[in-house]
Amino acid sequence: MGVWKGSGERVGRRTFLGAVGVSGAIGFAGCLSENGSEGGETADQAVENSAEALIRNGFEAAGIDPPFETTIYANAENDERIRWAQLVQYELNETDLFDVGFEQLEWGTYEQLLLNMAENEENCLVTLDLSGGWDPHIYVNSLFHSAHRAPNGFNFNHYADERTDELIDSAVAESDREQRVETYGALQERLAQQVPISIVRSGEEATVYRQERIDDWRQYPLPGSEYDPVYAPYGGEFLETEDETTELVGDAVATVSNTDPVRMNDTTSNMATSLIYEGLLAVDFDGTPRPLLATDWEQLDATTYRFDLREGVEFHNGETFTADHVRASFGRYEGSPREPDVYDWYDGVDVIDDTELEVHLTGEYGPFETSVGVPIVPLAAGDGEIDLADEPVGTGPYRFDEHAEGEYWRLRRFDDHWFDGDDAVPAQPTVETITMRIISRPAARRAALEADELDLSVGLSADDVADLDGDPEYGVERAATGSFDFLIYPQYLEPFDDVDVRRGIDRLLPRQTIVEEVYAGQGTVAYTPIPPLLSEFSIEGGDPGV
């Protein structure tokens, strides 16, 4: 689980507690459940009745007289989260089965609550969102596997289910795609029955750009690669600017804190360097692994992959790319903060010659192809000759140009980039420099965009995106992303230990309202942890609501 999207920074908007209607869609989880007695009914009332009946059952089993008192939490920095938590609070209190209070905490305190809720047996409902990458493993492992209990993992409510563990373990140790799809299907059904947490919404990334500067923009679905569309030969994408100027100015929501891949710990740094570093493989805009520094690869056996490396690739510092770079780059992860990125699967590399190597895994590893593309860095970085934290050096189409702390981060076109051009993408990016202005306030980002100081913004609030969507001056490009919002139940605690209670609450969640009212239509309602972005694995694909 790469990105911890805990603390948003939106301030100043009124919390939403307006007219709250009954959720418009029947819970998808309900459809999945074995208890299909109300299958044919679609009326909201029926959903609600069945939901309340479920909760009542649970209460009776536990001998609890309603209303049951509890508290729902959100962190103070995230306005949207506060609003949807309050919607849930309202919905639960409407049933008279619960007496739910609401509390917001500062992020640090909130984080502690989350990580220690099970240990302290806190009577709390907690709201959160997480985002992952291109492999389903990321979305389920840390959240549901009993080995990843908080505080060392994201299994916050210490959910433990043998079958779940088994499915997660077998899916990750399986490299056959079909087999994996099946396993994840079974896993999601299992989770839908158990409801250790309720998934509410899956997120969306949006970029707003000025039409006069940019004709068209393709959104990369995952955070960390926002600027890839400027020049991504691996995905057949590049940016044509409207006029002859070759400078592109965009925004970054935070300062670039560390650009060494083995120490990188935030999305902004990732974003700032994704055009600088290249890996063996890249995952294209649709989630398909593509060759990058490797020209070809094949799986020799369950734990061995062979790669043919691209020739004539030069690093920004003049080194020529060889198999040794791959080995050294992988090796740097050992004992580093980002060790698991590689050492979850990596056993070693056999360098056959400069352009051919074999990667040995510790075991069969399903997500290998989406994981192997870690940045390949020059040997000088391993020698300590250059410090990647100060000056990232890679083989990408752009090289690091200038960094004004807290002000901007600038990339310059790398003219010796290896790509020779093809039908879709020219040999050279049209944009010569990319400046990412660091603007930490969403309102200031919008102002800068409107004042023509930005050509594009990747960090507008949902409201601002919706606002500018109708404006002909601006183009808005959205993409479903690998993030989802969810509600954590204290399933270690009566009556939340009863699956009926959790299932009942799950059905009451006003998902549609949350998406429409709180997120201004950004994102979609969600029921399972594997987002629609991973269409092959997600069992939600299409329109799950009906």
Add this chain to the structure above:
Amino acid sequence: MALLEVDDLTVQFYTEDGVVRAVDGFSYEIERGETFAIVGESGAGKSVASLSLLRLIERPGEIVDGEIRFRGRDVLGFSQDELRQFRGNDAAIAFQNPEAMLDPVYTVGEQIVETMRAHDIATGEAARDRAISLLERVDIADPESAYTDYPHELSGGMAQRAVIATALSCDPDLLILDEPTTGLDVTIQAQLLETLTDLAETFDTAIQLVTHDLGVVADCCDRALVMYAGRAVERAPVEELFYDPSHPYTAGLLASIPRIGDGRDRLPAVPGSPPDLVQVPTGCRFHPRCPYAEDVCATRDPKLVELETGNPVPDGRRPDHASACHEHTGNLEGGLDYEVRIVDDRGNDSTDSSGQDGAVSDGLDGAESDGQTDDETAPDDPETGGDHGERSR
């Protein structure tokens, strides 16, 4: 034309408790080179009367009526600029609390020079030399060092002298000294008064001396005005005031002067305390404290009349002897029954006069430099209608 003519001056302060008429229809005049005293208890309005002369009354107070003429010019009609030139140059004042009168953040010398510069008297080196010589003139022992001292570094007596030096820096025709000797010990008081008398003669400066201490008046003044609750109750040349006090209040004040060899420090010879000026007594303001008060005193306000003629003296111009008591308008039945005894240095005691007709045959012996007077006036009947409150001074 007198140097200063004050006519029917009335000054009011507006407080939440009510309107305080601190000076109520005040008239007097000061001749060139003359030393004139305004005497009264604390709270009688003496300081307000002095500040009014330079139009230094500020909110919530104001001069509501009357005229002040300086060399015949209407002070109340001065423009801001005329007023500024008048202040310090024509008439200078030394406040009751000399240390507070000077700005604490500038040296004494800077402030003297500043005053001279403001009136184009002197600048630069000349101003400095003049300032030091002024400090020397007011008997400051080390004028050079006093020049560079800050006000808080001076002792009370030194500060008073420094303030007087500042006041004299532009050769004013009128010097107003508000309680110049208050807070100083007896020896320094005496030295200061000597200095003042000396200066008044040298510079031919008229002095208006405001004090509660009749001893000071006896030492160095020509004429005096006794003030009670905002009003002038008696006005006379100093000899007459001392030997023939014609208002019971004056008599009471005289009785309170401490004497050598008298064990008692201050005699509460005028029992009770001055009235609250937001609500002065009806009739004669002094009547609640007056041992001789009769019914008429409570219902009629006695005018200030000339003793000899019994005529009102609204303008108060001549060096006459006037008093505001029904005794002198013929309305008092019982009369004023007190006597004045003159005691000389040798302790001989002779009763020279009795009642309002008493005449003084001995020479006034009060101008001695020890600042003590030897007169004692005691009302025979100390019983009064007022409270027997302690007075602060």
Add this chain to the structure above:
Amino acid sequence: MRRIYESRALERSADEPFVPSTNGDERSPRTIDWDAFSHAFVPSALRNRAISVSVTTDRDVYALEEPVRLTVEFHNRLPFPIRLRTDSPNVWTWSVDGFAAASCVSRGVPDRPSTFSFARNERKRFRRTWSQRLRISETEWEGVGPGHYTVSAGVSREDARGLTDRTTIEIRE
């Protein structure tokens, strides 16, 4: 001089006998002048209603020539400061049978607006003594006879409705 400043409305520090602090203003160097704030934002109807006025005498019946001690109290009932506009710098008056300060002679206070300020919940109490004499001219007073007298007090304002109070006393032979 000193006497003026001993009256309760004027504060002064011991070492600075000339310092008259203007009424109600700058009681503390707070950044926001709540007094002015309330003046600007509290409607005048409410401001008038906020202040209650009462006149009391030490007894109901007096012997002839016995001083009548009266107490006038203004009380700000609201928990924030209130500032009233008045028609005169003499911000409040008392009267006997309509004679201001028991006098037929006006006191010569200029006609100009002023203000009367109250801290939150402040009570201001003033005392007056009426000697049972009415001033009939500049220099003469006359004792009143037995009978009923109305003593009243109020804020100096033309439209002082609600900002006045009265009480009746009897003087007996």
Add this chain to the structure above:
Amino acid sequence: MSIVRYTLRRALTSVPVLIGATALTFGLVHLAPGDPIDVLVGFDHVDPATRASLRAEYNLDRPLWQQYLLWVRDVATLEFGESPITGRDVGPTVAGRLPHTIALGVSAWLLSLAIGIPAGIVAAVDDGGPADEVSRIGALVGIATPNFWLGLVLLFVFGVQLGWVRVTPPDAPLASLEMAWFMVLPTITLATALAAVVTRLMRSSMRRELEREYVRGARARGLRERTVLLKHALRNSLTAVVTVAGLQIALLLDGAVVVEQVFSWPGMGQLLVESISRRDFPVVQAVVLLIAVATIVANLLVDLAYAVIDPRIRHDR
């Protein structure tokens, strides 16, 4: 006592304050919830051995008092160490932001004094008059306006609508005309509340001085009103203003946190917010320490300014 000796004595009394401040900030930063190692490893399932070695690397495995002493030892030699998050030296990181905050802070400070002092004088002299009312209402509005709101409004009106100034800082050196022009809005934003405070304070302080006897004394000496006000009353009332103006340095840093974010100004405020959110302890400590030192130095300067303004102070002690 000479001014030099006074300075030395006064400076010495700051030492315990400084020690207290450092201990307190160090303690607070470490008592805050959250573990920097968690941030560093992004909550991934990291080998406990790796975790432990990272902890050891940043001395986080030692008792708090040892960490404090180690830190003090380093700080005393101006060695702020390396940030575990960015891997960069803390000293240069903080120093890089410092000029921006100083530039903004000083200009806002000067502006607030340039507005507040004359406005306060006018209000005090006009006591109760129309100018006083205007300044009173102005100050009220100034204090009541939240600076992030004011900043955004200015940004939208002058940046977006009118396009007179940039919304984000230009790519220009700090000491350039473009930058100076850009700084107008943040300076106004930051200065507004301070100017209001200074105005009110100047007014009340001046009012108090105007009622003192020496002012009457100065008038009695026949000085020009301007001299009375500006030479005498003003200098005396400055002591109060100097106090606040000095303490405002800390306030400015406080306001800078918000204003710097609104205007994307790469100063200490931004750095502090960023560092707190990513739990970059060494940077947070360095920034807080700097603020503490700045406050202490400001206090020291205030006291020295007193001594210059008011001779009584240097003589009394």
